[in-house]
Amino acid sequence: MNTWLSTILYLTSNAIHVYAIFIFIDVFLGRYTFRIAWKVASYVSYFLLGSLVWLTTKNSSLNILMNTIPLFLVTIPYITSWKKRVFSVVLSCSIGMFIDWIAFALFENAEIIKVGFFQCVVLLICASIFSRFYRNKPSFAFHSSYSWFLVLISIGTILVGFLTVNEDSSKDYIIAIVLLLINFLNFYIYNMEQRSLEEQHKIRLIENANYAYQNQLQTVNETQKKIKFMRHDFKKHIHTLQSLIEKEDLKGALEYLEEMEESVIVKKSYSETGNKEIDSIINYELTLAEEIGTNIICNVNLPDTLRVSTFDMTIILGNLLDNAVHALKSIDKKILIVEIRYNKGIIRIDIENTYNPKSKKKVNGKEHGIGLLSVEDALIKYHGKLESYPETSRWHTTAVFYNSLDYES
Protein backbone atom coordinates (compact mmCIF):
# COMPACT_ATOMS: atom_id res chain seq x y z
CA MET A 1 0.00 0.00 0.00
CA ASN A 2 1.12 3.53 -0.75
CA THR A 3 2.91 5.20 2.24
CA TRP A 4 0.63 8.24 2.22
CA LEU A 5 -2.46 6.10 2.17
CA SER A 6 -1.22 3.91 5.02
CA THR A 7 -0.30 7.04 7.04
CA ILE A 8 -3.79 8.48 6.53
CA LEU A 9 -5.31 5.11 7.42
CA TYR A 10 -3.11 4.93 10.54
CA LEU A 11 -4.09 8.48 11.61
CA THR A 12 -7.78 7.67 11.12
CA SER A 13 -7.37 4.44 13.12
CA ASN A 14 -5.55 6.26 15.91
CA ALA A 15 -8.24 8.95 15.99
CA ILE A 16 -10.89 6.20 16.40
CA HIS A 17 -8.69 4.57 19.05
CA VAL A 18 -8.35 7.84 21.04
CA TYR A 19 -12.07 8.49 20.67
CA ALA A 20 -12.86 5.00 22.03
CA ILE A 21 -10.45 5.58 24.95
CA PHE A 22 -12.09 8.98 25.55
CA ILE A 23 -15.56 7.38 25.72
CA PHE A 24 -14.35 4.70 28.15
CA ILE A 25 -12.32 7.01 30.44
CA ASP A 26 -14.93 9.76 30.46
CA VAL A 27 -17.77 7.43 31.41
CA PHE A 28 -15.67 5.49 33.91
CA LEU A 29 -14.05 8.43 35.71
CA GLY A 30 -16.95 10.92 35.52
CA ARG A 31 -16.54 14.51 36.69
CA TYR A 32 -13.82 16.73 35.22
CA THR A 33 -12.21 19.71 36.97
CA PHE A 34 -11.81 22.07 34.03
CA ARG A 35 -13.88 23.21 31.07
CA ILE A 36 -14.78 20.82 28.23
CA ALA A 37 -12.35 22.69 25.96
CA TRP A 38 -9.46 21.59 28.21
CA LYS A 39 -10.67 18.01 28.09
CA VAL A 40 -10.84 18.06 24.27
CA ALA A 41 -7.42 19.72 24.08
CA SER A 42 -5.85 17.08 26.32
CA TYR A 43 -7.22 14.17 24.23
CA VAL A 44 -6.18 15.87 20.98
CA SER A 45 -2.64 16.33 22.39
CA TYR A 46 -2.66 12.66 23.41
CA PHE A 47 -3.63 11.71 19.83
CA LEU A 48 -0.99 13.98 18.24
CA LEU A 49 1.80 12.79 20.53
CA GLY A 50 0.97 9.09 20.00
CA SER A 51 0.74 9.51 16.21
CA LEU A 52 3.96 11.52 15.99
CA VAL A 53 5.96 9.01 18.01
CA TRP A 54 4.68 6.01 16.03
CA LEU A 55 5.08 7.61 12.60
CA THR A 56 8.62 8.76 13.32
CA THR A 57 9.99 5.76 15.25
CA LYS A 58 7.73 2.76 14.41
CA ASN A 59 8.89 1.32 17.75
CA SER A 60 6.25 -0.90 19.47
CA SER A 61 7.65 -0.61 23.00
CA LEU A 62 7.87 3.17 22.73
CA ASN A 63 4.36 3.19 21.29
CA ILE A 64 2.98 1.32 24.32
CA LEU A 65 4.82 3.72 26.61
CA MET A 66 3.39 6.71 24.73
CA ASN A 67 -0.06 5.18 25.00
CA THR A 68 0.04 4.74 28.78
CA ILE A 69 1.99 7.58 30.41
CA PRO A 70 0.37 10.47 28.49
CA LEU A 71 -3.03 8.78 28.97
CA PHE A 72 -2.42 8.75 32.70
CA LEU A 73 -1.64 12.48 32.55
CA VAL A 74 -4.90 13.00 30.64
CA THR A 75 -6.84 11.36 33.51
CA ILE A 76 -5.37 13.64 36.24
CA PRO A 77 -8.00 16.43 35.96
CA TYR A 78 -10.83 13.91 36.54
CA ILE A 79 -12.24 14.13 40.07
CA THR A 80 -11.59 10.58 41.25
CA SER A 81 -9.13 8.43 43.21
CA TRP A 82 -5.58 7.59 42.04
CA LYS A 83 -6.42 3.86 42.11
CA LYS A 84 -9.32 4.38 39.74
CA ARG A 85 -7.14 6.46 37.40
CA VAL A 86 -4.43 3.76 37.27
CA PHE A 87 -7.05 1.03 36.86
CA SER A 88 -8.76 2.84 33.98
CA VAL A 89 -5.46 3.43 32.13
CA VAL A 90 -4.20 -0.14 32.62
CA LEU A 91 -7.55 -1.66 31.70
CA SER A 92 -8.06 0.43 28.56
CA CYS A 93 -4.48 -0.19 27.37
CA SER A 94 -4.58 -3.93 28.05
CA ILE A 95 -7.95 -4.40 26.31
CA GLY A 96 -6.65 -2.38 23.34
CA MET A 97 -3.49 -4.48 23.23
CA PHE A 98 -5.24 -7.83 23.37
CA ILE A 99 -7.78 -6.91 20.70
CA ASP A 100 -4.78 -5.88 18.60
CA TRP A 101 -2.96 -9.15 19.17
CA ILE A 102 -6.02 -11.31 18.54
CA ALA A 103 -6.61 -9.50 15.25
CA PHE A 104 -2.96 -9.93 14.27
CA ALA A 105 -2.90 -13.60 15.25
CA LEU A 106 -6.00 -14.32 13.18
CA PHE A 107 -5.51 -12.15 10.07
CA GLU A 108 -1.90 -11.12 10.12
CA ASN A 109 -1.60 -10.24 6.45
CA ALA A 110 -4.65 -8.09 6.01
CA GLU A 111 -3.66 -4.43 5.44
CA ILE A 112 -6.63 -3.20 7.49
CA ILE A 113 -5.21 -5.13 10.46
CA LYS A 114 -1.67 -3.92 9.88
CA VAL A 115 -2.65 -0.28 10.21
CA GLY A 116 -4.86 -1.10 13.19
CA PHE A 117 -8.13 0.10 11.65
CA PHE A 118 -10.13 -3.05 12.39
CA GLN A 119 -8.89 -3.25 16.03
CA CYS A 120 -9.79 0.39 16.68
CA VAL A 121 -13.31 -0.07 15.35
CA VAL A 122 -13.77 -3.13 17.63
CA LEU A 123 -12.44 -1.05 20.55
CA LEU A 124 -14.88 1.75 19.69
CA ILE A 125 -17.78 -0.73 19.64
CA CYS A 126 -16.68 -2.08 23.06
CA ALA A 127 -16.42 1.48 24.47
CA SER A 128 -19.87 2.41 23.09
CA ILE A 129 -21.44 -0.70 24.64
CA PHE A 130 -19.67 0.14 27.90
CA SER A 131 -20.93 3.75 27.90
CA ARG A 132 -24.47 2.52 27.23
CA PHE A 133 -24.55 0.23 30.26
CA TYR A 134 -22.12 1.66 32.80
CA ARG A 135 -23.51 4.08 35.37
CA ASN A 136 -20.91 6.19 37.13
CA LYS A 137 -21.53 6.87 40.79
CA PRO A 138 -18.99 9.39 42.01
CA SER A 139 -20.02 9.01 45.64
CA PHE A 140 -18.90 5.37 45.77
CA ALA A 141 -15.28 5.85 44.95
CA PHE A 142 -12.82 3.01 44.92
CA HIS A 143 -12.76 2.41 48.70
CA SER A 144 -11.53 -1.14 49.14
CA SER A 145 -7.79 -1.77 49.56
CA TYR A 146 -8.21 -5.02 47.60
CA SER A 147 -8.83 -2.95 44.50
CA TRP A 148 -5.05 -2.71 43.95
CA PHE A 149 -5.18 -6.48 43.26
CA LEU A 150 -7.39 -5.79 40.25
CA VAL A 151 -4.86 -3.26 38.95
CA LEU A 152 -2.03 -5.78 39.48
CA ILE A 153 -3.97 -8.53 37.65
CA SER A 154 -4.41 -6.24 34.62
CA ILE A 155 -0.72 -5.31 34.67
CA GLY A 156 0.07 -9.05 34.99
CA THR A 157 -1.94 -9.88 31.88
CA ILE A 158 -0.02 -7.25 29.92
CA LEU A 159 3.30 -8.81 31.05
CA VAL A 160 2.11 -12.34 30.21
CA GLY A 161 1.03 -11.02 26.84
CA PHE A 162 4.45 -9.48 26.21
CA LEU A 163 6.28 -12.65 27.15
CA THR A 164 4.13 -15.14 25.22
CA VAL A 165 2.21 -13.64 22.33
CA ASN A 166 5.28 -12.61 20.36
CA GLU A 167 6.53 -16.21 20.21
CA ASP A 168 5.88 -18.03 16.95
CA SER A 169 2.96 -20.10 18.06
CA SER A 170 -0.09 -20.89 15.98
CA LYS A 171 -2.22 -20.66 19.14
CA ASP A 172 -1.29 -17.04 19.86
CA TYR A 173 -4.85 -15.89 19.56
CA ILE A 174 -6.04 -18.32 22.30
CA ILE A 175 -3.62 -16.79 24.82
CA ALA A 176 -4.69 -13.30 23.76
CA ILE A 177 -8.41 -14.19 24.05
CA VAL A 178 -7.87 -15.66 27.55
CA LEU A 179 -5.96 -12.57 28.65
CA LEU A 180 -8.66 -10.35 27.21
CA LEU A 181 -11.32 -12.36 29.07
CA ILE A 182 -9.34 -12.02 32.32
CA ASN A 183 -9.45 -8.24 31.84
CA PHE A 184 -13.20 -8.27 31.18
CA LEU A 185 -13.70 -10.43 34.29
CA ASN A 186 -11.49 -8.07 36.23
CA PHE A 187 -13.79 -5.22 35.33
CA TYR A 188 -16.82 -7.32 36.23
CA ILE A 189 -15.34 -7.95 39.71
CA TYR A 190 -14.74 -4.20 40.07
CA ASN A 191 -18.36 -3.53 39.19
CA MET A 192 -19.59 -6.13 41.70
CA GLU A 193 -17.40 -4.56 44.38
CA GLN A 194 -18.90 -1.15 43.61
CA ARG A 195 -22.38 -2.61 44.05
CA SER A 196 -21.42 -4.10 47.36
CA LEU A 197 -19.96 -0.75 48.48
CA GLU A 198 -23.19 0.94 47.43
CA GLU A 199 -25.19 -1.48 49.57
CA GLN A 200 -22.87 -0.83 52.51
CA HIS A 201 -23.28 2.90 52.00
CA LYS A 202 -27.08 2.56 52.05
CA ILE A 203 -26.91 0.57 55.29
CA ARG A 204 -24.71 3.27 56.81
CA LEU A 205 -27.20 5.93 55.78
CA ILE A 206 -30.04 3.99 57.40
CA GLU A 207 -27.95 3.61 60.55
CA ASN A 208 -27.36 7.32 60.55
CA ALA A 209 -31.02 8.10 60.01
CA ASN A 210 -31.73 5.93 63.05
CA TYR A 211 -29.12 7.90 64.93
CA ALA A 212 -30.89 11.13 63.97
CA TYR A 213 -34.19 9.69 65.24
CA GLN A 214 -32.44 8.64 68.43
CA ASN A 215 -31.18 12.21 68.84
CA GLN A 216 -34.68 13.57 68.43
CA LEU A 217 -36.05 11.09 70.95
CA GLN A 218 -33.32 12.07 73.39
CA THR A 219 -34.31 15.73 73.00
CA VAL A 220 -37.94 14.87 73.72
CA ASN A 221 -36.89 12.78 76.75
CA GLU A 222 -34.76 15.59 78.14
CA THR A 223 -37.62 18.08 77.76
CA GLN A 224 -40.08 15.72 79.44
CA LYS A 225 -37.66 15.12 82.29
CA LYS A 226 -37.35 18.87 82.83
CA ILE A 227 -41.13 19.28 82.79
CA LYS A 228 -41.43 16.43 85.33
CA PHE A 229 -38.92 18.09 87.66
CA MET A 230 -40.66 21.44 87.26
CA ARG A 231 -44.03 19.85 88.13
CA HIS A 232 -42.51 18.13 91.12
CA ASP A 233 -40.84 21.36 92.33
CA PHE A 234 -43.98 23.34 91.65
CA LYS A 235 -46.08 21.03 93.87
CA LYS A 236 -43.45 21.27 96.60
CA HIS A 237 -43.44 25.08 96.41
CA ILE A 238 -47.25 25.23 96.54
CA HIS A 239 -47.30 23.00 99.64
CA THR A 240 -44.65 25.10 101.39
CA LEU A 241 -46.45 28.35 100.54
CA GLN A 242 -49.80 26.86 101.61
CA SER A 243 -48.44 25.83 105.00
CA LEU A 244 -46.78 29.22 105.53
CA ILE A 245 -50.02 31.05 104.69
CA GLU A 246 -52.04 28.66 106.90
CA LYS A 247 -49.68 29.56 109.75
CA GLU A 248 -50.32 33.21 108.79
CA ASP A 249 -46.58 33.65 108.34
CA LEU A 250 -46.96 36.20 105.55
CA LYS A 251 -43.42 37.50 105.95
CA GLY A 252 -42.10 33.95 105.57
CA ALA A 253 -44.34 33.38 102.53
CA LEU A 254 -43.05 36.57 100.90
CA GLU A 255 -39.44 35.62 101.65
CA TYR A 256 -40.10 32.18 100.17
CA LEU A 257 -41.61 33.75 97.02
CA GLU A 258 -38.51 35.95 96.66
CA GLU A 259 -36.32 32.90 97.08
CA MET A 260 -38.35 31.10 94.42
CA GLU A 261 -37.93 33.99 92.02
CA GLU A 262 -34.17 33.95 92.52
CA SER A 263 -33.94 30.21 92.06
CA VAL A 264 -35.81 30.19 88.79
CA ILE A 265 -33.09 29.45 86.30
CA VAL A 266 -33.99 30.89 83.00
CA LYS A 267 -32.45 28.37 80.65
CA LYS A 268 -31.00 30.03 77.62
CA SER A 269 -32.66 29.06 74.41
CA TYR A 270 -30.26 29.37 71.50
CA SER A 271 -32.73 28.86 68.71
CA GLU A 272 -36.26 30.22 68.63
CA THR A 273 -37.20 30.04 64.98
CA GLY A 274 -40.67 28.67 65.71
CA ASN A 275 -39.82 25.42 63.92
CA LYS A 276 -40.00 23.04 66.90
CA GLU A 277 -37.86 20.24 65.46
CA ILE A 278 -35.07 22.55 64.30
CA ASP A 279 -35.12 24.54 67.54
CA SER A 280 -35.00 21.39 69.64
CA ILE A 281 -32.07 19.82 67.77
CA ILE A 282 -30.04 23.07 67.92
CA ASN A 283 -30.89 23.71 71.57
CA TYR A 284 -30.19 20.09 72.50
CA GLU A 285 -26.76 19.99 70.81
CA LEU A 286 -25.78 23.41 72.13
CA THR A 287 -26.84 22.46 75.65
CA LEU A 288 -24.46 19.48 75.37
CA ALA A 289 -21.71 21.89 74.31
CA GLU A 290 -22.61 24.22 77.18
CA GLU A 291 -22.43 21.35 79.68
CA ILE A 292 -18.79 20.68 78.79
CA GLY A 293 -17.98 24.36 79.36
CA THR A 294 -18.06 25.75 75.83
CA ASN A 295 -18.29 29.45 75.07
CA ILE A 296 -21.14 29.59 72.58
CA ILE A 297 -22.08 32.29 70.10
CA CYS A 298 -25.22 31.36 68.22
CA ASN A 299 -27.25 33.32 65.73
CA VAL A 300 -30.13 31.58 63.98
CA ASN A 301 -32.18 33.51 61.40
CA LEU A 302 -34.37 30.87 59.86
CA PRO A 303 -38.07 31.02 58.94
CA ASP A 304 -40.47 28.85 60.93
CA THR A 305 -41.54 26.98 57.82
CA LEU A 306 -39.12 25.56 55.30
CA ARG A 307 -39.45 23.60 52.06
CA VAL A 308 -36.51 21.46 53.21
CA SER A 309 -37.89 18.43 55.04
CA THR A 310 -37.53 18.52 58.82
CA PHE A 311 -35.92 15.09 58.73
CA ASP A 312 -33.18 16.27 56.35
CA MET A 313 -32.63 19.40 58.44
CA THR A 314 -32.26 17.18 61.51
CA ILE A 315 -29.67 15.04 59.71
CA ILE A 316 -27.73 18.09 58.49
CA LEU A 317 -27.82 20.10 61.72
CA GLY A 318 -27.62 17.08 64.04
CA ASN A 319 -24.52 15.62 62.40
CA LEU A 320 -22.67 18.90 61.92
CA LEU A 321 -23.31 20.05 65.50
CA ASP A 322 -22.61 16.57 66.83
CA ASN A 323 -19.21 16.54 65.13
CA ALA A 324 -18.44 20.01 66.49
CA VAL A 325 -19.41 19.00 70.05
CA HIS A 326 -17.28 15.82 69.85
CA ALA A 327 -14.32 17.82 68.57
CA LEU A 328 -14.71 20.28 71.46
CA LYS A 329 -14.41 17.44 74.00
CA SER A 330 -10.76 16.90 73.08
CA ILE A 331 -9.58 20.45 73.72
CA ASP A 332 -9.38 22.70 76.78
CA LYS A 333 -10.25 25.98 75.09
CA LYS A 334 -13.80 25.32 73.92
CA ILE A 335 -15.39 27.83 71.54
CA LEU A 336 -18.36 27.18 69.29
CA ILE A 337 -19.80 29.70 66.84
CA VAL A 338 -23.00 28.77 65.04
CA GLU A 339 -24.49 31.02 62.36
CA ILE A 340 -27.56 29.88 60.45
CA ARG A 341 -29.33 32.18 58.06
CA TYR A 342 -31.88 32.24 55.31
CA ASN A 343 -31.69 34.73 52.48
CA LYS A 344 -33.70 34.84 49.25
CA GLY A 345 -34.37 31.08 49.30
CA ILE A 346 -30.84 29.98 50.24
CA ILE A 347 -29.97 28.42 53.62
CA ARG A 348 -26.45 28.83 54.92
CA ILE A 349 -25.06 27.07 58.00
CA ASP A 350 -21.67 28.16 59.34
CA ILE A 351 -20.12 26.27 62.26
CA GLU A 352 -16.76 27.16 63.73
CA ASN A 353 -15.27 25.20 66.64
CA THR A 354 -11.93 24.81 68.34
CA TYR A 355 -10.46 21.30 68.02
CA ASN A 356 -7.40 19.25 68.81
CA PRO A 357 -5.64 18.33 65.55
CA LYS A 358 -3.94 15.37 67.26
CA SER A 359 -7.11 13.60 68.40
CA LYS A 360 -8.47 10.73 66.32
CA LYS A 361 -11.86 11.10 64.72
CA LYS A 362 -13.61 8.10 66.18
CA VAL A 363 -16.34 8.55 68.70
CA ASN A 364 -17.98 5.71 70.63
CA GLY A 365 -16.91 3.30 67.91
CA LYS A 366 -18.93 5.31 65.41
CA GLU A 367 -16.93 6.47 62.44
CA HIS A 368 -16.87 10.24 62.14
CA GLY A 369 -17.08 10.26 58.34
CA ILE A 370 -20.45 8.46 58.18
CA GLY A 371 -22.19 11.50 59.63
CA LEU A 372 -20.70 13.73 56.96
CA LEU A 373 -21.69 11.21 54.27
CA SER A 374 -25.28 11.44 55.51
CA VAL A 375 -25.08 15.23 55.48
CA GLU A 376 -23.77 15.20 51.91
CA ASP A 377 -26.47 12.74 50.94
CA ALA A 378 -29.16 15.04 52.39
CA LEU A 379 -27.59 18.13 50.78
CA ILE A 380 -27.59 16.57 47.30
CA LYS A 381 -31.41 16.65 47.35
CA TYR A 382 -31.34 20.44 47.69
CA HIS A 383 -28.42 21.02 45.34
CA GLY A 384 -26.28 21.89 48.34
CA LYS A 385 -22.60 21.79 49.09
CA LEU A 386 -20.55 21.09 52.18
CA GLU A 387 -17.18 22.65 52.84
CA SER A 388 -14.98 21.81 55.77
CA TYR A 389 -11.49 23.07 56.49
CA PRO A 390 -9.16 23.73 59.43
CA GLU A 391 -7.66 27.12 60.24
CA THR A 392 -5.05 27.28 63.02
CA SER A 393 -6.83 25.63 65.95
CA ARG A 394 -10.36 26.05 64.57
CA TRP A 395 -12.45 23.86 62.34
CA HIS A 396 -14.83 25.59 59.91
CA THR A 397 -17.79 23.89 58.32
CA THR A 398 -20.16 25.55 55.87
CA ALA A 399 -23.26 24.01 54.35
CA VAL A 400 -25.11 25.98 51.67
CA PHE A 401 -28.28 24.71 50.01
CA TYR A 402 -31.50 25.73 48.31
CA ASN A 403 -34.73 25.78 50.27
CA SER A 404 -36.20 23.58 47.54
CA LEU A 405 -35.63 20.17 46.00
CA ASP A 406 -33.23 19.71 43.11
CA TYR A 407 -34.35 18.71 39.59
CA GLU A 408 -33.98 14.94 40.00
CA SER A 409 -35.27 14.71 43.56
Next chain:
Amino acid sequence: MKIAIVDDDEMVCNDLIRYINAFNVKYDFDFQSESFLSCEQIYPKILNGNHYDLILLDIEFPGMNGTEFGRLLRGKLRKYDTQIIFISAVKDYAMDLFKICPIDFLIKPIKQEDLQNCLLSFITHYRKIDGFLDYVYENTKHRIKVRDVLYLKSQGKRVEIHSETCEAFSVYGKIIDLITDHEDTFICIARGLYVNTYHIIDVTTKQIKLKNGEVLCISRSKQNIVRDRLAEL
Protein backbone atom coordinates in the same frame (compact mmCIF):
# COMPACT_ATOMS: atom_id res chain seq x y z
CA MET B 1 -30.42 59.32 53.80
CA LYS B 2 -33.56 59.05 55.87
CA ILE B 3 -34.26 56.47 58.55
CA ALA B 4 -37.68 55.92 60.12
CA ILE B 5 -38.02 54.26 63.51
CA VAL B 6 -41.42 52.69 64.15
CA ASP B 7 -41.92 51.44 67.71
CA ASP B 8 -44.69 51.96 70.25
CA ASP B 9 -42.11 52.29 73.03
CA GLU B 10 -40.91 55.90 73.12
CA MET B 11 -37.83 54.91 75.13
CA VAL B 12 -36.73 52.53 72.38
CA CYS B 13 -37.28 55.26 69.74
CA ASN B 14 -35.19 57.74 71.72
CA ASP B 15 -32.41 55.21 72.27
CA LEU B 16 -32.27 54.37 68.58
CA ILE B 17 -32.18 58.05 67.58
CA ARG B 18 -29.31 58.52 70.02
CA TYR B 19 -27.44 55.54 68.57
CA ILE B 20 -27.96 56.82 65.00
CA ASN B 21 -26.63 60.25 65.97
CA ALA B 22 -23.60 58.61 67.55
CA PHE B 23 -23.14 56.59 64.34
CA ASN B 24 -23.27 59.80 62.27
CA VAL B 25 -20.52 61.32 64.40
CA LYS B 26 -18.36 58.20 64.43
CA TYR B 27 -18.54 57.45 60.69
CA ASP B 28 -19.13 60.98 59.42
CA PHE B 29 -22.51 60.11 58.00
CA ASP B 30 -25.72 62.04 57.58
CA PHE B 31 -28.59 59.77 58.53
CA GLN B 32 -31.69 61.82 59.33
CA SER B 33 -33.89 59.90 61.72
CA GLU B 34 -37.58 60.30 62.46
CA SER B 35 -39.62 58.26 64.91
CA PHE B 36 -43.22 57.02 64.80
CA LEU B 37 -45.18 55.34 67.56
CA SER B 38 -47.38 53.26 65.26
CA CYS B 39 -47.60 51.95 61.72
CA GLU B 40 -50.73 54.06 61.26
CA GLN B 41 -48.58 57.18 61.83
CA ILE B 42 -45.96 56.42 59.18
CA TYR B 43 -48.26 54.87 56.57
CA PRO B 44 -49.99 58.14 55.45
CA LYS B 45 -46.62 59.89 55.27
CA ILE B 46 -45.37 57.27 52.81
CA LEU B 47 -48.66 57.50 50.91
CA ASN B 48 -48.04 61.25 50.59
CA GLY B 49 -44.72 60.60 48.87
CA ASN B 50 -42.24 60.69 51.76
CA HIS B 51 -39.36 58.35 51.09
CA TYR B 52 -37.32 56.51 53.72
CA ASP B 53 -34.19 54.61 52.79
CA LEU B 54 -34.39 52.44 55.88
CA ILE B 55 -37.13 51.61 58.39
CA LEU B 56 -36.37 50.12 61.80
CA LEU B 57 -39.68 48.39 62.33
CA ASP B 58 -41.10 46.80 65.47
CA ILE B 59 -43.28 43.73 64.88
CA GLU B 60 -45.85 43.86 67.69
CA PHE B 61 -48.29 46.80 67.77
CA PRO B 62 -51.78 47.11 69.23
CA GLY B 63 -53.15 48.16 65.80
CA MET B 64 -51.55 47.44 62.43
CA ASN B 65 -48.55 45.25 63.15
CA GLY B 66 -45.11 45.36 61.55
CA THR B 67 -45.75 42.39 59.28
CA GLU B 68 -48.98 43.91 57.91
CA PHE B 69 -47.25 47.24 57.33
CA GLY B 70 -44.30 45.51 55.61
CA ARG B 71 -46.74 43.64 53.37
CA LEU B 72 -48.50 46.91 52.43
CA LEU B 73 -45.17 48.56 51.69
CA ARG B 74 -43.98 45.74 49.43
CA GLY B 75 -47.33 44.70 48.03
CA LYS B 76 -49.75 47.61 47.59
CA LEU B 77 -47.18 50.42 47.47
CA ARG B 78 -44.56 48.26 45.65
CA LYS B 79 -41.82 50.03 47.57
CA TYR B 80 -38.75 47.86 47.37
CA ASP B 81 -36.21 50.68 47.57
CA THR B 82 -36.96 51.10 51.28
CA GLN B 83 -34.98 48.59 53.32
CA ILE B 84 -36.39 47.13 56.54
CA ILE B 85 -34.70 45.97 59.73
CA PHE B 86 -37.14 44.25 62.08
CA ILE B 87 -36.79 44.99 65.77
CA SER B 88 -38.59 42.86 68.30
CA ALA B 89 -38.54 41.84 71.96
CA VAL B 90 -39.00 38.18 71.06
CA LYS B 91 -37.36 36.18 68.35
CA ASP B 92 -39.97 35.67 65.70
CA TYR B 93 -39.01 34.17 62.40
CA ALA B 94 -42.34 33.59 60.74
CA MET B 95 -42.00 32.97 57.00
CA ASP B 96 -44.21 36.08 56.45
CA LEU B 97 -41.38 38.24 57.78
CA PHE B 98 -38.84 36.76 55.36
CA LYS B 99 -41.24 37.41 52.45
CA ILE B 100 -40.97 41.13 53.22
CA CYS B 101 -37.21 40.83 52.51
CA PRO B 102 -35.78 42.50 55.62
CA ILE B 103 -32.04 43.06 55.59
CA ASP B 104 -31.72 42.05 59.25
CA PHE B 105 -33.40 41.29 62.58
CA LEU B 106 -32.54 42.99 65.89
CA ILE B 107 -33.62 41.66 69.27
CA LYS B 108 -34.47 44.10 72.08
CA PRO B 109 -32.79 45.36 74.17
CA ILE B 110 -30.83 46.67 71.19
CA LYS B 111 -27.17 47.35 71.80
CA GLN B 112 -25.50 50.31 70.13
CA GLU B 113 -22.92 47.95 68.60
CA ASP B 114 -25.61 45.74 67.00
CA LEU B 115 -27.33 48.69 65.37
CA GLN B 116 -23.98 50.03 64.23
CA ASN B 117 -23.20 46.72 62.45
CA CYS B 118 -26.62 46.72 60.80
CA LEU B 119 -26.17 50.28 59.56
CA LEU B 120 -22.73 49.45 58.19
CA SER B 121 -24.07 46.48 56.23
CA PHE B 122 -26.95 48.67 55.00
CA ILE B 123 -24.46 51.27 53.72
CA THR B 124 -22.44 48.58 51.91
CA HIS B 125 -25.61 47.27 50.32
CA TYR B 126 -26.78 50.78 49.40
CA ARG B 127 -23.46 51.78 47.79
CA LYS B 128 -23.46 48.67 45.61
CA ILE B 129 -26.71 49.60 43.92
CA ASP B 130 -26.24 53.35 43.97
CA GLY B 131 -24.25 53.51 40.71
CA PHE B 132 -25.24 53.73 37.05
CA LEU B 133 -24.98 51.54 33.95
CA ASP B 134 -23.79 53.52 30.92
CA TYR B 135 -25.04 52.64 27.45
CA VAL B 136 -25.41 54.15 23.99
CA TYR B 137 -28.92 54.37 22.56
CA GLU B 138 -29.55 55.92 19.13
CA ASN B 139 -26.02 57.38 19.07
CA THR B 140 -26.50 59.17 22.38
CA LYS B 141 -24.92 58.26 25.68
CA HIS B 142 -27.42 57.37 28.39
CA ARG B 143 -27.25 56.00 31.89
CA ILE B 144 -29.66 54.02 34.05
CA LYS B 145 -29.58 53.54 37.82
CA VAL B 146 -28.31 50.06 38.75
CA ARG B 147 -31.13 49.69 41.26
CA ASP B 148 -33.71 50.25 38.48
CA VAL B 149 -32.38 47.41 36.31
CA LEU B 150 -34.20 44.13 36.86
CA TYR B 151 -32.21 41.97 34.47
CA LEU B 152 -30.21 42.02 31.24
CA LYS B 153 -30.76 39.62 28.39
CA SER B 154 -28.41 39.02 25.50
CA GLN B 155 -30.10 38.99 22.05
CA GLY B 156 -27.45 38.40 19.41
CA LYS B 157 -25.38 41.57 19.21
CA ARG B 158 -27.83 43.50 21.38
CA VAL B 159 -28.60 43.59 25.08
CA GLU B 160 -32.17 43.83 26.24
CA ILE B 161 -32.47 45.95 29.39
CA HIS B 162 -35.46 45.13 31.56
CA SER B 163 -36.08 47.84 34.08
CA GLU B 164 -38.47 48.66 36.86
CA THR B 165 -39.10 52.17 35.62
CA CYS B 166 -39.65 51.79 31.87
CA GLU B 167 -40.47 49.33 29.10
CA ALA B 168 -37.76 46.88 28.08
CA PHE B 169 -35.42 48.25 25.40
CA SER B 170 -32.33 46.97 23.65
CA VAL B 171 -28.93 48.48 22.98
CA TYR B 172 -25.89 47.33 21.00
CA GLY B 173 -23.13 45.72 23.04
CA LYS B 174 -22.24 42.91 25.40
CA ILE B 175 -23.64 42.44 28.90
CA ILE B 176 -20.14 42.02 30.37
CA ASP B 177 -19.11 45.45 29.04
CA LEU B 178 -22.30 47.03 30.32
CA ILE B 179 -21.91 45.79 33.89
CA THR B 180 -18.11 46.15 34.13
CA ASP B 181 -18.15 48.12 37.39
CA HIS B 182 -21.15 46.29 38.85
CA GLU B 183 -20.34 42.61 38.35
CA ASP B 184 -20.97 41.96 42.06
CA THR B 185 -24.56 43.14 41.72
CA PHE B 186 -25.55 40.83 38.84
CA ILE B 187 -25.71 37.03 38.67
CA CYS B 188 -25.63 35.08 35.44
CA ILE B 189 -28.53 32.60 35.82
CA ALA B 190 -28.48 31.23 32.27
CA ARG B 191 -26.51 31.86 29.10
CA GLY B 192 -26.92 35.55 28.27
CA LEU B 193 -29.20 36.30 31.22
CA TYR B 194 -27.94 38.45 34.11
CA VAL B 195 -30.20 39.27 37.05
CA ASN B 196 -29.80 42.13 39.51
CA THR B 197 -29.44 40.45 42.94
CA TYR B 198 -31.10 43.47 44.53
CA HIS B 199 -34.42 42.54 42.89
CA ILE B 200 -34.42 38.84 43.77
CA ILE B 201 -36.94 37.89 46.43
CA ASP B 202 -36.89 34.12 46.24
CA VAL B 203 -35.03 31.34 44.46
CA THR B 204 -35.58 27.65 44.01
CA THR B 205 -33.23 25.23 42.27
CA LYS B 206 -35.16 25.88 39.05
CA GLN B 207 -36.16 29.53 39.05
CA ILE B 208 -35.70 33.02 40.40
CA LYS B 209 -38.57 35.23 41.47
CA LEU B 210 -38.12 38.97 41.13
CA LYS B 211 -39.74 41.73 43.18
CA ASN B 212 -42.00 42.68 40.25
CA GLY B 213 -43.41 39.13 40.24
CA GLU B 214 -41.51 38.03 37.13
CA VAL B 215 -40.10 34.49 37.23
CA LEU B 216 -36.91 33.53 35.34
CA CYS B 217 -35.47 30.06 34.85
CA ILE B 218 -32.02 29.06 36.14
CA SER B 219 -30.06 26.83 33.79
CA ARG B 220 -28.65 23.64 35.32
CA SER B 221 -25.08 24.73 34.76
CA LYS B 222 -25.65 27.93 36.74
CA GLN B 223 -27.30 26.36 39.81
CA ASN B 224 -24.02 26.30 41.74
CA ILE B 225 -23.13 29.89 40.87
CA VAL B 226 -26.57 31.19 41.90
CA ARG B 227 -26.45 29.25 45.19
CA ASP B 228 -22.94 30.39 46.07
CA ARG B 229 -23.45 34.02 45.12
CA LEU B 230 -26.71 34.36 47.07
CA ALA B 231 -25.16 32.61 50.08
CA GLU B 232 -22.52 35.34 50.17
CA LEU B 233 -25.05 38.20 50.24
